[in-house]
Amino acid sequence: MTDTPRLELIDVHKSFGTKVVLDGLNLSLAKGESVVVIGGSGTGKSVMLKCILGLLQPDQGQIRIDGEDTVDLRGAARERVLTKFGMLFQSAALFDSLTVWENVAFGLIEGAGMEREQARAIAIDKLSKVGMGEDMAEADPAGLSGGMRKRVGLARAIATEPDIIFFDEPTTGLDPIMGDVINNLITECVQDLGATTLTISHDMSSARTIADRVAMLYNGKIIWAGAVDQIDDCDNAFVDQFIHGREEGPFALEVT
Amino acid sequence: MNNPLAVIGRFFLAFLATFGRLSIFTGKSVSAIVMPPFYWRLCLQQMMTIGYYSLPVVGMTALFTGAVLALQIYLGSARFGAESAVPNIVVVGLTRELGPVLAGLMLGGRVGAAIAAELGTMKVTEQLDALITLQTNPFRYLVVPRLVAATITTPILVLIADIIGVMGGYLVGIHRLGFNSTVYLKNTFDFMETMDVASGLVKAAVFGFLIALMGCYHGFNSKGGAQGVGRATTDAVVSSLILILIANYFVTEAFFSQ
Structure with a gap:
């Protein structure tokens, strides 16, 4: 049980001006594990992905790939790390x-x-x-x-x-049937490759199909993480409101 | 509060920030030219897009510029009996100034806008990010082929524009102003010097570089969807045209100042 995590984010901070987006984010993915990060719009899910890919530079913290801190890697060293990655963009790009x-x-x-x-x-x-x-x-x-x-x-x-595949909102903009087709394709392809995957999504149906583990990002931190079959029984009010899509709850209180 | 000093200060800081970003972008672009891999196929594609497909617009511009130049010089020089200077002034005016500058301005509109719009769309649709995740340096893959193609093809276009422009002047001189064909051509070639053409071609290379650089810079820095791409396109055209006029002065100084 001392295996080095495939991907590990340790105390990652990222701000844009005075707006704090990631505020001490910690997340770890074991080899072959599929994690889906859920969270509302603007909670920093895409920023987290961009920091891992090296498209954005974190202000603080470590992003370890197979135990190697990649935050300060540039040029050929960064390209070597990128060979381990595959990425499905939200718009396919x-x-x-x-x-x-x-x-x-x-x-x-x-x-x-x-x-x-x-x-x-x-x-x-x-x-x-x-x-x-x-x-x-x-x-x-x-x-x-x-x-x-x-x-x-x-x-x-x-x-x-690749060893690690990232999925950015893989079912956004698709009808439910096509969304399910994409979810199943992702599951099949990933099982074939034995890859580790990190998905960010709003879509709970997608999360339940793809994920081994689900983590909820809120205010720049992971506020809950657990196995996908535990999500319905968790006692976190934010998660409960999010997965049931209810208007009332801690998110609504913050909006008002 | 519109304190004039604060406004000037903000403007100056914004100018310095833009200058700094552009300098870094230029440094990265130029260093990427000498670092492998070099994408020959993309460079040739860009040469076709920037050079070959710009021939009609540059040719038409040159033809009518040469024609109107001959007409105006004839009318002006007739006031002091110097009509015979028309071929000489047409060829010098075209090769030194009007050929490279007008071709540069036309290319700035056509090519600068196209580059900024294409790269700007790639930016806002995450295609630039996708390139990076596929271990491809966007500067080497997108910027270098456009810079190299524009720098090489603009002088070729200007050389063709010079020839067409002189031909435009010749046609007006012969058919409208009553010049003898042989005399007109003899005066043209006797008066023209290598430096006239060479300076124009060096200007063209500088203009081509600036046009591609501005298109790439504004495309790479576009943001905010369709409106952002539109703004980037406008900025690319305006900045490249202004830089062409500024660079024209300094290259002329470098070549012809005593």
Whole structure:
């Protein structure tokens, strides 16, 4: 039980001017674990992800990947850490100037330096894993529906078979059926890879499908964390209000 | 409270902050040019977009500028009987000033806006973040190909614009002002010096660099959705046009001051 966590955030602080977004955030993910961070809008979920990815610099604290503090890494050292990551963005963030297969193979060609033909074969395989045929490979991402874009984004996230995959609101903007399809695809792909995943979401249905563990972020801190099957029985008033989507509760009191 | 000193102070601090951000951006961009990998395919794509597809607008600008220049110089010089100077002044005016400056201004509008809009959209749709997570440096992948392509293709465009502009002047000189064709061409080539063309091409390279730099800088710093992209596009065009006019003065000083 002394395994080094795959990902560990220790006392992470991040402010923008006088606005404190992360205020001593602590979170740990074991190898192969799937954690979903829930929380209201503007609670710092996206900022947390951006700090882990190195897109934002925390003001204080450590972000450890396999035991290595990555906060101050730059250049080649940062790129080495990024090879461990896959990311599905909220809007999928597909490159409009490239075809679907080129999007999926981007990390293989530009990041890993793989030949285009070999990368294309892998991209086609990953597209099939998310339920898209070879006929979609040459399609223009701009012409895809929201659900299709998410699938391509998921194929891109798993293409390099990363150790850690991040999902930013994977079901936002999708109808419930397509949301469920994406949730199941995420679960299947992650199980295939044995990857560790960190998801941020508002969607409790998504959290219940994907998560081994759920953590609630509020006021820049994790205020509750536990196994997904414990969430309905927890005695935290914030969690209770959030998962039931009730207007009354501590969140509402703060708003008024 | 609109204390004038406070307003001036805020303006000055904002100017310094922008200057600092732009300097850092320029430093990162230039250092990325010499660091591998270099994306040849993207650079060639950008050369087509910036250079080849700008040929019609630059060509039309040059043609009519040369034509109107010949007409105006003829009308002006006729006041003191110096009509024969038309070919000489047209070629010097075009190669030294009007060719590079007008081509630069047209490219600033066309290319600067396109770069800022494309990169700005990539920024607000998280595509720049996606590039980073895919271990790709956005400066090397997006900025360097545009900077290199614009710096190389703008002088080529200006050279073509010079030729078309002189041709515009020639056509008006021959068909409208009654010049002899052979004499007009002889005067043009006898009077033109290598330095006239070379200075224009150096200016063009500087203008191309500035246009791409402003497009990339404002695109990378856009925020706030569609409105932010629109603002970035406007800022890219305005700043590149102003910088072209400022740089034009200093390059001219460097070449021709005694």
